[in-house]
Amino acid sequence: MPEYLPTAPAKGTRDFLPAEMSVRTQVFGHLYDVLELRGFLRYDGPILEPAEIYERKSGQEIADQQLYTLTTKGGERLALRPEMTPSVARMIAGNAKSLQFPVRWYSHPNCHRYERPQRGRVREHWQINADIFGSDSANCEIEIFELVHDMMSALGATPDMFQVRANDRNLLSSALTDIVGVTTEQLPQVFTLVDRWEKSDRTKLSDTATEIGLTDKQFEKLTEILSSGSALLDELPEQVKENSNLVKVLNSGAADLITFDPMIVRGLAYYTSTVFEVFDTSPENRRALFGGGRYSDLASLFTSQQIPGIGFGMGDVTLIDFLDTHGLTPKPRSEVDVVVIPVTEELTDASREVAGRLRKAGLRTSTPVELRKLGKELTRADKAGARAVVIVGQEDWDAGNVTVRGLATREQQTVALDGVVEAVNSSL
């Protein structure tokens, strides 16, 4: 017996067969429309980037555990992109002279992270990225939060189905240092601890806090501030709040787009102030749908010019889970609208001519490649989701006619060739 290779894709990666691809095309098509409507322009870039750009800016989790790296024959160390933000920062920095800021760009890359596959997490995922570059204004935050809501609404989601939880890392730093008494050296580790807060059990969190050097009392205080919601804002110094774009949003007419949540800190290292995540309100889906924030100096990897950015990545896995859970997943499209069936091989050219007319009128049309009995062709057309067939018989054809049959209505009519488009349209 020959030993066959597995037909399953590599662990943590997925095949998308046509039915699934059709659902995805519809879903992403709605999202591209929303982005284009707001003036976001689509870009793309290479899947391979120098490993260093992630090692220097994305943070330890990505650099140490999740990066797929390779060394080329020429000795370059490259990585499969785990995310798009460093790539887009590179493109913006490299083309800054010719760009008119603020720049609104979006992309839809596949990203690779070596993670343990589980619900909401795979090793290759697709991410819609949308970012605004070149402005420090809180209006960027508002625009990004509005965009999130527009994208969700374009998919049929209502506000009760999801929550946009936002924070500002500077507000959290202030709370941690001024209220909990965390030292500057401890701050990065405490941020990582906060990022794990909802994913770990309390004993583990408390053990990690002890390892970082926090006392039991400090751990209690930390627990208290993280669950205090917007009440925390009253305890923070005015000066810190004055400089916060997030506080500006919370004091504006756009406040209801978000929920202030001190627990949101995000795992990536480059965020400098605003951070946010979008969650499904259904407990079945615990992983974030979107993650994003503001990064004021990511472009500094590539240029001395200060180019702030703010944006998000929306993942396909959690999005499809969300749509399934809420009954919002669109149906796959059928293969074709119409099948044109010649009764004999001799009528193949005739049926190609009919099919050509139908396609010109925008009807998705196929013809059999290997002719079988009419009954079998009708069953096949039905299974392909066609709503009509056109039967081309010799006698009809000689008289300049064809027969149109509605597959749902089962009504059949013989029409002149010139009337075939109209007859098919009325039988759909």
Ligand code: HAM
């Ligand atoms: P992120 O939070 O790492 O952010 O990823 C964004 C979203 O991508 C997540 O909320 C999740 O939906 C999805 N995602 C991430 N990793 C996986 C995975 N292993 N499997 C399935 N889905 C995943 C970023 O990547 C930032 N670069 C986003 C950004 C753009 N920030 C500013 N601009």
